[in-house]
Structure formats: structure tokens, C-alpha cells
Amino acid sequence: MLVSGDRPRNLSWLHAGPMLYGDWGTSRLYVLGLAFYFTAHGSVLFMGAIGLVMIAVAWAYTIICRCYPEGGGVYTAAKEINPLLAIVGTTLLLAGYIMTAAISVVEAFHYFGAPRSIVLVASIVALALIALVNWMGAKSAGRFALIIAIAALGVSGLVAILCLPFVPEGIRTISFDALPAPGEAWVAFTKICLAMAGVEAVANMTGLMHKPVVRTARRTIWPVLGEVVLFNLLFGVALAGLPALAATHMPDAAHYAKAAPPAEVLAYRDTAMKVLATESASHWLGASKGFIVGKVTAVIFGLLLLSAANTAVMATMSVLWAMAKDKELPRALTRLNYSGVPWVGLLVAVIAPAIVLVIEQDVVVLAELYVIGVCGAITTNTLSCAANRRLDITRWQRIGMSLLGAFLLCVTLTIVVTKPRATLFAGALVGSVLGVRWGLRLSRGPEVLPEPETGWLAMVKLEPLKLDPSKPRIMLAARGRGQAEYAVDLARKRGATLFAMYVRTIRLLDLQSNQVPRIEDDPQAQASLGTAALTAKAAGVPFVPIYVTATDIADEILDYTVTFGCDTLIMGKSRRTRMARAFAGDVLERVSNTLPDGVTLITRGESH
Known part of the structure; x- marks a missing residue:
């Protein structure tokens, strides 16, 4: 019997980098606006702080990629500590993927400029089309994602140049007096930890990377991190320096706590990069041409968000398939169609975010539900690796990862305490998965797997x-x-x-x-x-x-x-x-x- 089951290691850092950017870099399209919405001119300080955390997380993930060259992410790392921990951590990751798909399709149509009255219907239609493309197993979707990621990177660079005139005013508005009390500042910081979303993707790519994996992973992570952190900070400063926002003193989240925000607030909150691109281009080219540049930029960013939603759907299928193969979820999730697509998992992957959107379409609420999954999965992965004595990690690396994991655990617990809707969402999902797992084990009874003499x-x-x-x-x-x-x-x-x-x-x-x-x-x-x-x-x-x-x-x-x-x-x-x-x-x-x-x-x- 000849068996060929080697994983196709055809992912170089030149390909893995744009794929990671498609996940990691997409978060700025809503995080920048949310940061200013919650903290006004303190947002630049918060973006600087989250940038430092992202650098630490990136460092930790270079170690995780080295220790797990076959990939698997949080599921593999946590399983070596405790199978139940692996289920919890992976379900939190699953929650993150579901919310990635939900918030990405909604934000895509915000960037496209669709009327808010039709965003729900348009988002569900988009999820259905994503399901159709994945059902066919179209390879062109991967090439499309790569092209859009590169285009978005180029557009981001252009906006970075165009927005420079607003940077001095943005720097002038930075004030420590704008920061809330320490407790409130910590809670506000946890809200924008959404900026870390996407880093877990690199831990799942290592099984496909060129060897040596540690070198490919580093070349993938550090350039993307540099772009994300530096551009996030630059765009955050420029956004704060826009004429329409420079005079803002009280955060709009507090100002409109009991009322619906007006259209101009929703514009920067939900489509910050579109607003920044339009205003920056108008400064150089005039209002009419600036409007056109803003529209083109918004379309590219909208397509990037749809690509991120597609990636999230594919990742959800992978998680469900892996858990079902390990008999943690129903076997039906491993059924493949003629294209090698786990079609039952595909249906779950698109129906779940659609249900979320039917219940809620507000970006602020979706971000709340999103951040708990992101932080929970990263925390589980980091602490699992730090606690695993069998891994080849130096003493100082282990200490560093333990401290980082403890910090992230504090972030996650803060979200659990202060965001009851997020806690209910994540708890219901974890409870459902654990309940199904328990039911499957009861129904199977003792596992006896004797291989028959014939068959x-x-x-x-x-x-x-x-x-x-x-x-x-x-x-x-x-x-x-x-x-x-x-x-x-x-x-x-x-x-x-x-x-x-x-x-x-x-x-x-x-x-x-x-x-x-x-x-x-x-x-x-x-x-x-x-x-x-x-x-x-x-x-x-x-x-x-x-x-x-x-x-x-x-x-x-x-x-x-x-x-x-x-x-x-x-x-x-x-x-x-x-x-x-x-x-x-x-x-x-x-x-x-x-x-x-x-x-x-x-x-x-x-x-x-």
C-alpha cells in the first residue's frame, strides 16, 4: 500500500505575509474608529499601548510557530495540557471566526456606502455567495484574496502619504488629560484589544510553510507587524487631526450613551479609513477628486473585508472538521463533497454569523462579541505553551510568555466581567460544544476498535x-x-x-x-x-x-x-x-x- 499524506509545504513568507495581513491588517478598518469613539483624543495613547502588546504577542507567536511546525494553533497547544482546555480554547477561537465573518460583511457594506436599511439583507446574501464559492472549492478565491490584500496594502501606503498634513494637528491634540480614570481607562483599553485579531492565523499556517518553519514564520510575522503597528499609529494620529474631529473633547460613546449617534459620528466610527482617505485626498486634490479617491479606496477596503469574511468561513470549517475528526463533535462535520469541502461545516460556518447579524448589526456590539473570542484564544495558546515543560523554550522565554499570558488573562477576565453580552455569547457557544461532546461520548459508550480480519x-x-x-x-x-x-x-x-x-x-x-x-x-x-x-x-x-x-x-x-x-x-x-x-x-x-x-x-x- 502506497500512501502519500505529506502536507503540501508550498507557503513561502511572500505568500504567508499577505495572507496574515488579510487577517491582521483588516482589523484597523474598524478598530481606529472605535478607538476614537470610545476615548476621543486619548485614542492615540491607547493605540500606542495596544501596539506594544501586539509586539509582545508577535514575539510569543514566533516561539509558538517554532514549537509547533505542523500547525494547529490553540487546539494543538492546549491539547498537550488538557483536552478539555483545548475544546474551550478552540471554541473561543471559533467564536472569533464567527464574529470575524459577521463584522466583516457588515463593515464591507458600510465601506461600500450601502444604505443601513439594506445592510442586513446584503450581508446575508454575501454570506450565501461565500458559501457557494467555498462549496465549489474554487481555487480562484485564494488568488483573489492575495490580490486584494496586496491592493489594500498599496492603498494604505497611499493614504499614509496623503494624510501627513493632518499629523501635526493630531499630535497637538494628544493629551493625558483626555484619559479617563485608571479603571475606566483599563476597560476602554480592553475594548480595542480587537486589534490583535488575526494573529492566531499564523499558528495555523505553519504546517504549510517552507522549512525551516521558524525562519519562514519570522519573515511572515515581523514585516506584517511593522506595517500594522506603525500604520495604525499614523492613521490614529491623522484621524484625530481631521478638522471635524480635532475639536472633540468628550468621547462620542459617552455623549451618545442613551441616544443614536448622528450620521457623521457613524461615518468615522464604522468607516474611519474611508473618512481619512476622503479628507486626505480632498486636501491635496480638491473635494470632487477627493470624493472619488475615497470611493475607490472604500471599495478596495470593502473587498478586503469580504475576503476576510471568506477566510473566517474557511477557518471555521477547518476547526469544526478537526474537532469532528477527533470525535469531539458529530462525525457529520467531516463529510466532504466532490471538491473536498466539509459541506456540513460550511453550512454551520455561514449560518452562525447570519444568525448573529439577524439579532444584532451594530458594530459596537459586534466588536464586544468579537473581542472575547480573540483574547480568549490568544490567552489560551500563550499560557499553554508557557506551561508545557516539554517544549524547547528557554527560561527567559517561558517567563516572558507567562507574564504576557497573565496580562492577556486579565484582559479576558475584564471583558467577561464588563461585557455581559460577550460573556453570554462565548459561554453559550462553549457550553453548546461541551454539551454536544458530552452527548456524543454518552451515546458511543466504551470505544472498541478491533480491526476485522476481513474488510x-x-x-x-x-x-x-x-x-x-x-x-x-x-x-x-x-x-x-x-x-x-x-x-x-x-x-x-x-x-x-x-x-x-x-x-x-x-x-x-x-x-x-x-x-x-x-x-x-x-x-x-x-x-x-x-x-x-x-x-x-x-x-x-x-x-x-x-x-x-x-x-x-x-x-x-x-x-x-x-x-x-x-x-x-x-x-x-x-x-x-x-x-x-x-x-x-x-x-x-x-x-x-x-x-x-x-x-x-x-x-x-x-x-x-
Whole structure:
């Protein structure tokens, strides 16, 4: 039995950096406005403080990435301490992903300038379209995310230059007198810890990074951190220096505590970067051209937010799939469609944020629900690594991570105490997951996993065959009994060795630490390869089963066909719709277009 299950390490820092920026850099699109809304001209000081915390968190995550090169994030780190802690930490991360999707789609349409009366409907439609794209398993979504992240980075750089005239006035408005009392200041600080959102993504990328992982992780984290921290501070100063905000003394959150904020307050609170881009461009180019620049910038930032929502949906699927594979959640969450997408998890990943938005669309409330998941997951990951004596961490690194974890724990506990809605949301989600986990364990009873003497897996796990180089070779890359019988009959007539391969398609973000699909956990693959093995054995045909996990079916079929010197390739005709093939690509067409000379391609209609 040949098994290929290596994780595709094709993520360099040049690719991982924009992906991380798409998560980490997106938070400024709402954090800057919220910071000024809550603290007025004290916001620059708060943004400086959160920048220092982000630097410490980035340092901790370089260590986490080094210790866990196979990825997995908080789930892997916490599981080595306690399985229950892993469930709690991962569920908090799941809460963060759900709220990422919810707040991102809402803010996207705020940036697009959609009337607030239609934002809810538009957001749910956007989530439905995201579900459709992911259902098809479209690879173009990843390229789109990369392009938008690079475009947003370029636009951010342009705004950074244009906003410089407002920086001196913004610096002048900085005042320690604007800070509230220490207790109130601490609570206000916890509200903008949302700026840390996205850093956990890098811990889940390490299983895909080029080796050495520690070097790739550092090259990924530090440049993105520099851009996020420096630009957040610059934009925060410039925002405070805008003529419309420079004279603000009392935070608008306090001023409108019992009343709905007016449109001009909602504009900077919910779309700070759009306001800053428009005002900055108007200063240089005039009001009309500044308006156009602001609109173009807003569209790019809106697309970046939709991309972030798509990433959050994909990440939610990955978390649910990983937990279900470990039997912590129902097995149905591991069911994959023809594109290798866990479709039940996909439905959960889009329905959950849609339900949140039906209940609440206000950005301030959504941010409250968001921050508890972000801080909870980062705190769990950091403290788990600090407490794990088996990890290769120096004494001073362990002390530093422990202090950082303690600080983040204080932040999380403050949110729990001061934000009852956030506590209720996170508590309900954690309680639901733990309840389902407990119910599954009760229903399963004692686990007995004896491997039967007969069965598909036993047929597949035969002793490796010594290949006869003088015999012709046939590759079967189709499923179903009819296909197996045809291939075996052809091999028997030609005196050939039959190879049969089963490719389990997995997208990059579906891969988690120690969660690469195995033949032992893949009943569909067992049935497909086992059927061919049993048929070949009965006919006396030499047989070699191959199980592959990969992100590209066509490339794997071509690679193994050529590697083993097969002169015939048998494939089934696709039963997918034309639209599905347009989204995900037609495997048969790609293989036929690139198959080397001398290899005969046979296509047959049955493919089960």
C-alpha cells in the first residue's frame, strides 16, 4: 500500500505575509474608529499601548510557530495540557471566526456606502455567495484574496502619504488629560484589544510553510507587524487631526450613551479609513477628486473585508472538521463533497454569523462579541505553551510568555466581567460544544476498535508488491465497482500490473495539525481501493493501491502515472455540472491536455 499524506509545504513568507495581513491588517478598518469613539483624543495613547502588546504577542507567536511546525494553533497547544482546555480554547477561537465573518460583511457594506436599511439583507446574501464559492472549492478565491490584500496594502501606503498634513494637528491634540480614570481607562483599553485579531492565523499556517518553519514564520510575522503597528499609529494620529474631529473633547460613546449617534459620528466610527482617505485626498486634490479617491479606496477596503469574511468561513470549517475528526463533535462535520469541502461545516460556518447579524448589526456590539473570542484564544495558546515543560523554550522565554499570558488573562477576565453580552455569547457557544461532546461520548459508550480480519481496510493493507519491470502497467483513477472490474479485466488480458489511486482533495486551510486524512479514517477510500483490491485478487492480477492527500487532483494523477511508468490511464467522466467544473476546474480536461505521449487515456461514464 502506497500512501502519500505529506502536507503540501508550498507557503513561502511572500505568500504567508499577505495572507496574515488579510487577517491582521483588516482589523484597523474598524478598530481606529472605535478607538476614537470610545476615548476621543486619548485614542492615540491607547493605540500606542495596544501596539506594544501586539509586539509582545508577535514575539510569543514566533516561539509558538517554532514549537509547533505542523500547525494547529490553540487546539494543538492546549491539547498537550488538557483536552478539555483545548475544546474551550478552540471554541473561543471559533467564536472569533464567527464574529470575524459577521463584522466583516457588515463593515464591507458600510465601506461600500450601502444604505443601513439594506445592510442586513446584503450581508446575508454575501454570506450565501461565500458559501457557494467555498462549496465549489474554487481555487480562484485564494488568488483573489492575495490580490486584494496586496491592493489594500498599496492603498494604505497611499493614504499614509496623503494624510501627513493632518499629523501635526493630531499630535497637538494628544493629551493625558483626555484619559479617563485608571479603571475606566483599563476597560476602554480592553475594548480595542480587537486589534490583535488575526494573529492566531499564523499558528495555523505553519504546517504549510517552507522549512525551516521558524525562519519562514519570522519573515511572515515581523514585516506584517511593522506595517500594522506603525500604520495604525499614523492613521490614529491623522484621524484625530481631521478638522471635524480635532475639536472633540468628550468621547462620542459617552455623549451618545442613551441616544443614536448622528450620521457623521457613524461615518468615522464604522468607516474611519474611508473618512481619512476622503479628507486626505480632498486636501491635496480638491473635494470632487477627493470624493472619488475615497470611493475607490472604500471599495478596495470593502473587498478586503469580504475576503476576510471568506477566510473566517474557511477557518471555521477547518476547526469544526478537526474537532469532528477527533470525535469531539458529530462525525457529520467531516463529510466532504466532490471538491473536498466539509459541506456540513460550511453550512454551520455561514449560518452562525447570519444568525448573529439577524439579532444584532451594530458594530459596537459586534466588536464586544468579537473581542472575547480573540483574547480568549490568544490567552489560551500563550499560557499553554508557557506551561508545557516539554517544549524547547528557554527560561527567559517561558517567563516572558507567562507574564504576557497573565496580562492577556486579565484582559479576558475584564471583558467577561464588563461585557455581559460577550460573556453570554462565548459561554453559550462553549457550553453548546461541551454539551454536544458530552452527548456524543454518552451515546458511543466504551470505544472498541478491533480491526476485522476481513474488510476493505484489510484488503488494502496487503504486503507491498515487488513490481515486475517487464510487465505493462495500468493506472486506475476512477471509483466504483464497474470501473474496477473493467480495469482488472484489461490488466488480466494484457498481463499487466494494476495501480489504483484514490486522491482525497484537501484545500490548504482545511489542513490542521495531525489532521491530514488517513486511509484508516477514510471509509470512502477504503471501499474504493478495497473493491479494486478484492476484484484484482480474485482475477490473479498484481495490484498496487495508492492513497494520496493533495490539493490538486490532476497534478497527482499525472505525477503517479508517469512515476510508475504506466502506459494506460483509466478515468471516469465527471458527473458535476458545467458551472461546478467552471469554478473548480475540470480534472479530466486538464489531465488529457498535459498527459505525456505514449500514455493512452481511457474515459468511462461510470464513476461512483
